[in-house]
Amino acid sequence: MRIAVCIAQVPDTATRVQVEGAGIVEGAVSSWIVSPYDEFAVEEALRIKEAGEADVVVFSLGPERAQAAIRTALAMGADSGVHLQDPSFEGLDTLATARALAAALRKQGPFDLILTGQQGVGGDHSQVPGLLAEMLDLPSVTMAVKLELRDGGARVEREIEGAHEHWETTLPAVVSAQKGLNEPRYANLKGIMQAKKKPIARLGASELGLDAAALAPRTRVLELALPASRPQVTMIEGDPATQSRELIRLLHEEAKVL
Amino acid sequence: MTAAGVVVYAEHRAGELKRPSLEALSEGRRLADALDGRLHGVLVGSGVGGLASELARYGADRVHVFDQPELAHYATESVARALAQVAEAERPAALLVAMTAMGKDLAPRVAARLDAGLVSDCQALELRQGRLVARRSMYSGKAIATCAWESELQIATLRPNVFPLAEPDASRQAEVVKGELDAAARARVTSVEAASAGKVELTEAQVIVSGGRGLKGPENFHLVESLAEALGGAVGASRAVVDAGWKDHQYQVGQTGKTVSPTLYVACGISGAIQHLAGMSSSRVIVAINKDPDAPIFKVANYGILGDVFEVLPKLTEEARAHLASRN
Numbered sequence: 200m201r202i203a204v205c206i207a208q209v210p211d212t213a214t215r216v217q218v219e220g221a222g223i224v225e226g227a228v229s230s231w232i233v234s235p236y237d238e239f240a241v242e243e244a245l246r247i248k249e250a251g252e253a254d255v256v257v258f259s260l261g262p263e264r265a266q267a268a269i270r271t272a273l274a275m276g277a278d279s280g281v282h283l284q285d286p287s288f289e290g291l292d293t294l295a296t297a298r299a300l301a302a303a304l305r306k307q308g309p310f311d312l313i314l315t316g317q318q319g320v321g322g323d324h325s326q327v328p329g330l331l332a333e334m335l336d337l338p339s340v341t342m343a344v345k346l347e348l349r350d351g352g353a354r355v356e357r358e359i360e361g362a363h364e365h366w367e368t369t370l371p372a373v374v375s376a377q378k379g380l381n382e383p384r385y386a387n388l389k390g391i392m393q394a395k396k397k398p399i400a401r402l403g404a405s406e407l408g409l410d411a412a413a414l415a416p417r418t419r420v421l422e423l424a425l426p427a428s429r430p431q432v433t434m435i436e437g438d439p440a441t442q443s444r445e446l447i448r449l450l451h452e453e454a455k456v457l
Numbered sequence: 458m459t460a461a462g463v464v465v466y467a468e469h470r471a472g473e474l475k476r477p478s479l480e481a482l483s484e485g486r487r488l489a490d491a492l493d494g495r496l497h498g499v500l501v502g503s504g505v506g507g508l509a510s511e512l513a514r515y516g517a518d519r520v521h522v523f524d525q526p527e528l529a530h531y532a533t534e535s536v537a538r539a540l541a542q543v544a545e546a547e548r549p550a551a552l553l554v555a556m557t558a559m560g561k562d563l564a565p566r567v568a569a570r571l572d573a574g575l576v577s578d579c580q581a582l583e584l585r586q587g588r589l590v591a592r593r594s595m596y597s598g599k600a601i602a603t604c605a606w607e608s609e610l611q612i613a614t615l616r617p618n619v620f621p622l623a624e625p626d627a628s629r630q631a632e633v634v635k636g637e638l639d640a641a642a643r644a645r646v647t648s649v650e651a652a653s654a655g656k657v658e659l660t661e662a663q664v665i666v667s668g669g670r671g672l673k674g675p676e677n678f679h680l681v682e683s684l685a686e687a688l689g690g691a692v693g694a695s696r697a698v699v700d701a702g703w704k705d706h707q708y709q710v711g712q713t714g715k716t717v718s719p720t721l722y723v724a725c726g727i728s729g730a731i732q733h734l735a736g737m738s739s740s741r742v743i744v745a746i747n748k749d750p751d752a753p754i755f756k757v758a759n760y761g762i763l764g765d766v767f768e769v770l771p772k773l774t775e776e777a778r779a780h781l782a783s784r785n
Contacts, residue, residue, distance in 0.1 A: 212712045212732045216599045223600065235713045293575065294568065317561075320712060321596050324577045329533070329565025338643035339533060341562045355644075358707060359558035360475075360658040362651045364531075368644035378713055379706045417574030417608040421590070426601050426738065432745070432761045442762045443772040446744065447780045449760060454742045456664075456721045457688075457780060 200253045202244045203310040204277065205300055205331070206237035208261050208268035209321040221420040222290070233268045236316025239376035242383040243346060244314050245276045254278050256307060260288055260299055266399065273394035274386030280399035281307055287404045292416040293322070297330035299414070302407040304335060307400075310371055312353070317342045317375040328375035338368045342377040460609060461494025462549035466540055467512055468559050469500070474508055476622070476661065477555030479515050481615045483623035484582060485553050486516030491584050495519060497547055498631070501539045503529035506633070513631035515623055520631045523638045530649075531559060532642030537566035539638050544571055544610060551589055556614040557660075564614045573610035578716075580619050580739065589613070597712040597735030617660055618718045619739075657691035659710070664690030664721045665740075667710055668698060669733075671726020671747060671766050675703035680770040681725055687777040693717070693737075695727045711736035726766040729754030746770070 210216060210228040212235065217224040233241070244255045257272040259265045260283035269280035283303050291299065304313060313335075318325040325341075332339030344363075345356035348370070355366040355374060368374075386394070404414070433449070435442045450457045465485040468475040482498060489496040498512035498520040509520040523539045540563070544552055552567065554560040556578045568575035581592040589611045591604045606612075659665060666688065668681035678692075685692045694704040696711050710717055712732035722740035727733060729745070729752055737743070738757050745758035746769050755761045762769055 210596070212597075212735075213730075215731065216596050218600050221602075223596070293565075293577075294572070297569070323593075323595055323597060324575075325561050326565040326568070326575060326577060329562065330569045333537070333566045333569035339562075339566070340644050341533075342558060357558070359649075360661060362649050364646045365648045365650070366644055367647050372644060378709070415607070417568075417572070417606065418576055419605050419607060420602045421605055422603040423595065423600050424603075426594070426598060429738070429743070429757050430759060432755050432758045434755075434761045434763060439764055439768040439772045442764060442769060443776040446760055446762060446773065447776045450721065450742070450744070451780065454721075454759065456742050457777075 200251070200311040201309070202247060202253050202255050203258055203304055203307070203313045204237070204240050204244045204255060204272065205258045205313065205315040205327065206241065206268055206272055207234045207316070207319040208232070208259065208265045209234045209319060212320055218423040218425060221423050223423065231264055231267065233271050234316050234320045236318055236320065236376055236378065238383040239378065239380045240314040240316050241272045241275055241277060242381045243376060245384070246381065247348065248276070256281060258283065258300060258303055260296060262289065269399055270394050271386060273397045274390040275384055276390060279397055282399050282401050283407070284401055285403040287411070287414055291414060292418045293324050293326040294330060294417045295414045297327050297334055299407060299409055300327070301331055301334040302409055303402050304331070306402070306407060312370060313337070313373045315373070315375050317377045328373050332373040335373070337371055337373050339373040339375070340366045340368055341375040343374050344377050344379040346374055346380065460548050460550035461492040462497060462547055463489040463492070463494060464497040464499060464540070464543055464547060464549045464552045465517070466554045466560070466563070467498045467500050467508065468555060468557060469502060469505060469508055474511055475555065475557060477557050477615070477617035480617065480620040480622050481553045481555045482512060482515040482517065484615060484620040486623060488551060488582065488584065492550055492587065494550060497521060497543065497549065499540060499543050500524070501528055501536050509631060509633050513629045514625035514627055516629065517631045519634060521634050521636050523636045525638060525640055527640035528638070530646040532645035533562055533566055534642040534644070535638060535640045536563055537570055539636065540567045541570045542636065542638070549610065551611045551613065554614045556616050560614050564612060568612050571610055573608040573612050574606040575612040575614070576604045576606065577614050578616050579613045580616050582613065594739065597716060597732070598738050599731070599735055616718060618663070659691045659693055659708070659715050659717055662691035662717070662719050664688045665693045665710070665717055665719045666690055666723045666725065667693035667695065667727060668725050669695035669727030670697045677767070678703060680766065684723065684770055684774045684777065687774045687781065688721070690719070690721070695733050696730070724754050724758070725770060727754055728752045729757065
């Protein structure tokens, strides 16, 4: 079976961001990582491969630095990578990003399963899985916490507000990974060495047949700003009993939330 | 004629409309009034026609009902088809969906189908020259983006607990339009397993009490649970606690967990790592209880108690119980 995993490179979740105009200051990002939800997707693909047989191809759209994210996935055990890179891919909105990924998946396909994280940490749009599925005319199950392939289809468990949903889907399908699906492995030294020899294909806009119209934005960020600072904290003094009584009084009388 | 109407998807579960959808309807009514357009509600399911009158009370002028036995269980493809059908027929200016687990799953499909822009998890919407402008957080709240649409149809998902709920008006009536749908879907829900009854869901909770490493071990988490129960709220946890296995990941608040905006957030023994702050700093009132005066959590808190959670939490639970009992 062939599995595609779409991953995004994002600023390390522990870093602060600096903003300028409609974006973040890239030079101020101390380190870049594979988006955590995408790591669950890579791990799931590797487990399927280890349980049977699969060819795992990792896709990532981004500038030169995105190579490092692809290498990380290859070091974990993926077989090959596809790097979507083109000057016209910079600052794409979600629809255009999905359109480019869909074109690459079609070109390198067919795939039996397309895995990706439920959300790119950073943009926080949570759109690409659904967009890809619709563009590729495939079924999808998002935010999977359990995935089981059987009888040519898949059974998926998904967490919703106060409940679990059980899904069934035909394959090929797009499945997006939620935290809880698995515990991603760390790449070991052997994996890192092997990853250096694994192939990464580069695809640009012309190879994918994407002209300016196909990549035209449907949404635009006008401005990115740091959040308004919160008011100064009121520290409550006294012994625990006094502090507790005073806090409840303030929450009731001043903040009016109780 | 420029588009003026607003379409809102009405999510329901176990025969009841979900509150985040009612919030979206309330916001939709406000926008439709400002645009001088009509507000449309969309109901998809089996035996859901009766909910149309409630949509009317929250401001819908017209309710599109797709009521078919095959739609008893949710399937992304069929509901997306229904929304696309309504959008194509009514040509609205905006389509609003609550950013619930279902909305998150559904909206991108509709956007791709209609080739229209989608702005996710909006925290505020306003009109500028008749077009929408949205505010949403990025990098889990470390930055706030102002966004606009380039497509004629503007699709938005709305963060729960942020948009005010309108007062329902029992005198309002809506025109009901029955629609028919090709219910075929390759992926569908086959069954739903409810979590323990009576538990308040984190993203929908008005009050959240969260615990962190300061609790020292899973055996002490009952202190957090008791306070949450006294306040009628939900229980949350920091990533450290979830990664240590004290609590399941569904309790995690923060960048790789849930983003929450309750009215009251109480952080107990949580130092306030940046990825935790990212998930809760849009809460209205934040209380921090920590024994480290330099803990970053105090920088986002409205009220702080410098103290030991083991001494403070039992007292606070007692006071909360007494306060709420005196009000009932």
